[in-house]
Amino acid sequence: MTAEPLDDRPKPPLLGVLGLMLGIFLSALDGQIIGTALPTVVGDLGGLEHLAWAVTAYLLTSAAATPLWGRLGDLYGRKGAYQWAVAVFLVGSMLSGLSQDMGQLIAFRALQGIGAGGLMVGALSVIGVLVPASDRGRVQSVIGVLMPIAFVGGPLLGGFLTDRLSWRWAFYVNLPVGVFALLAVGAGVRLPKAERARAPFDRAGVVLLATGILGLTLVSSWGGTLYAWTSPLILGTGAVAVAALALFVRTERRASGPLVPPALFRNRNFTVSQVLGFLTGAVMLALIGYLPQYLQLVQGASPTTGGLLLLPLMLGMMGTQLVTARLMGRPGGERRYPLLGGVLALAGSALLLLLGTDTPLAWASGLTAVAGIGIGLLMQSTMLTSMAAVPRRDMGAAMGVVTLLRSIGGSLGTAALGAVYTARLTASLGARLGPAEAGRLTGGGGLTPASLAGLPPAVRDAVGTAVTSGLHGTVAGGAALAAVATAVACLARPASAPEPREAAAPAERAAVPN
Incomplete structure (x- = not known):
């Protein structure tokens, strides 16, 4: 398999690229911003025994949704898939900030994670098609700056918002940034006509990959903390995850429209x-x-x-x-x-x-x-x-x-x-x-x-x-x-x-x- 020529495109619009960058920034930031707010969240909502799930639910759904959003973009349009991911992320952010108990927060964080799974992959796939290879280095260098800023700034911003306003603003802060990203991409991104995959949607691949990822994430989150690494629950979950991933590889080799093309x-x-x-x-x-x-x-x-x-x-x-x-x-x-x-x-x-x-x-x-x-x-x-x-x-x-x-x-x-x-x-x-x-x-x-x-x-x-x-x-x-x-x-x-x-x-x- 060889890559196709990617240099026959005009210079990318700055407004559209900015909207894509903001999505990447939100994806990295939100994985870090809530950490410093969690002690205050528990004090407000209660449910200390469910604290880990406020983080785990986000990680689970985000990881499981990532390849799904990528393939949806290939099949039905990358710009639209990215915009839908931002919209889902914003709805989840708003509802998380409005949560009245820990159960609601966990559920809404899971919804937020579904959208977050499409922010990074959606932006990168649009950039890969929109930006000529000659300009890709510059755009990717900006992404390289945004990621460390999000990793360091997330905990600092979360602590600042919690101290000065409320822990709920750790979620509300996403709304104006996300809305601007939606508008910027809508107005600034015009993808060139290109090939789009035409194949049935790989439902079996989605289920098997999601099962495998969820199992691995649960093992990594629970193992050595809530349960011993040798406990039946951890060993059983790990076995299910490995079996699901093995079946996923076999399924992808036979699927007419694989979620992850083996080629x-x-x-x-x-x-x-x-x-x-x-x-x-x-x-x-x-x-x-x-x-x-x-x-x-x-x-x-x-x-x-x-x-x-x-x-x-x-x-x-x-x-x-x-x-x-x-x-x-x-x-x-x-x-x-x-x-x-x-x-x-x-x-x-x-x-x-x-x-x-x-x-x-x-x-x-x-x-x-x-x-x-x-x-x-x-x-x-x-x-x-x-x-x-x-x-x-x-x-x-x-x-x-x-x-x-x-x-x-x-x-x-x-x-x-x-x-x-x-x-x-x-x-x-x-x-x-x-x-x-x-x-x-x-x-x-x-x-x-x-x-x-x-x-x-x-x-x-x-x-x-x-x-x-x-x-x-x-x-x-x-x-x-x-x-x-x-x-x-x-x-x-x-x-x-x-x-x-x-x-x-x-x-x-x-x-x-x-």
């Missing part, structure tokens, strides 16, 4: 990019999730200051993505930059093993920059390679795969490395303070930045040592994943090298004007 993976660079995206998502979200624990519980930074101390990590990601987007057009970039990114992500993760209880705060913050540079290289190069490797008619499905695998990688990576963090922290506290005191600190909210000041010096020292030990386990796991990414990047082939040509399936050859 996408005949392109070596596309396949390599998806493996790298999965690994990159795991490393990035694990570092973003657990470095603040060290900065706050060991270094004594406030939540706001802890976010600011991650700026070297985020600036490394942003700056590198800006540069990489402009360099990818050079010969051999499909292999060179992912390989360099893997090496730097490995080196950056290894450098974080130097963090200790007495590391100067500025030094601790600055060490994160190398990992950020490596992650930025991997993210940008794999996204641009994926866009260049697929034909226009499958752009939505391809971007759905890209977004889905990054999301699953982040979810599973955070869960797995988080289990390492918790196990090492608990073991260290138990050895220093005894199992009873360790259980009191780690359970029931006993271990928070605010509570540390009132603890005896010996306990604070034990906590600092335990958190540092947990972080070392997490970054060692991140280094191992980065090493795998480096090895996988070696499999990429320069674009000038011929890709194996295989006959396209009849349903893939059929096309109608847009």
Whole structure:
């Protein structure tokens, strides 16, 4: 399979591109903004026992809906699919802000997640068709800036809105931005006539993929927290997820209009990019999730200051993505930059093993920059390679795969490395303070930045040592994943090298004007 020429298009309208960018920003922001508001939400609505579902419901439906929105765009029009996704997201946001109990909040967060699943993939698929290859680097570099801003700014904005207005504004803030995105895309996006897939909708594929994703998300959310990894519920859910995904692969090979066209993976660079995206998502979200624990519980930074101390990590990601987007057009970039990114992500993760209880705060913050540079290289190069490797008619499905695998990688990576963090922290506290005191600190909210000041010096020292030990386990796991990414990047082939040509399936050859 070879990509079709994409350079016969006029320059994209700025208003339309802005609307697409805002959708991507909302998608990334809303996954982070509610975290700092959740304690206040529970105090207002009650239902502490259901707290995890306020987050899990969003993640479940967002992950399951991602490939569905992508394929809907390929079949029925990408602009319309994106606009419908924004509309569903806004309705879910408004209803979430109006929730009167935890049950309503969970249900409306699930609706919001369905829309969120189409924001990123919808915008990327429209960009892949709308924007000529010569301008794609610039547009993708802007996306590379927006994502880290959303990851850092989300918790800060959520805390600010909760303190100054109400936790409900963590949802209401989406409304004006989303409405502007709808209007901007409606007025500014005019897609060129292009091929559109013509095939029956793959209902069996939707059910099987949704089942597999839901199962994996539940396992990653519940395992090691609500239930032991070896509990019958976790093992059974994992078995159902694996069986559903195995059946999904078999179904897609036989479907006349597959949800995820198997022909996408005949392109070596596309396949390599998806493996790298999965690994990159795991490393990035694990570092973003657990470095603040060290900065706050060991270094004594406030939540706001802890976010600011991650700026070297985020600036490394942003700056590198800006540069990489402009360099990818050079010969051999499909292999060179992912390989360099893997090496730097490995080196950056290894450098974080130097963090200790007495590391100067500025030094601790600055060490994160190398990992950020490596992650930025991997993210940008794999996204641009994926866009260049697929034909226009499958752009939505391809971007759905890209977004889905990054999301699953982040979810599973955070869960797995988080289990390492918790196990090492608990073991260290138990050895220093005894199992009873360790259980009191780690359970029931006993271990928070605010509570540390009132603890005896010996306990604070034990906590600092335990958190540092947990972080070392997490970054060692991140280094191992980065090493795998480096090895996988070696499999990429320069674009000038011929890709194996295989006959396209009849349903893939059929096309109608847009």
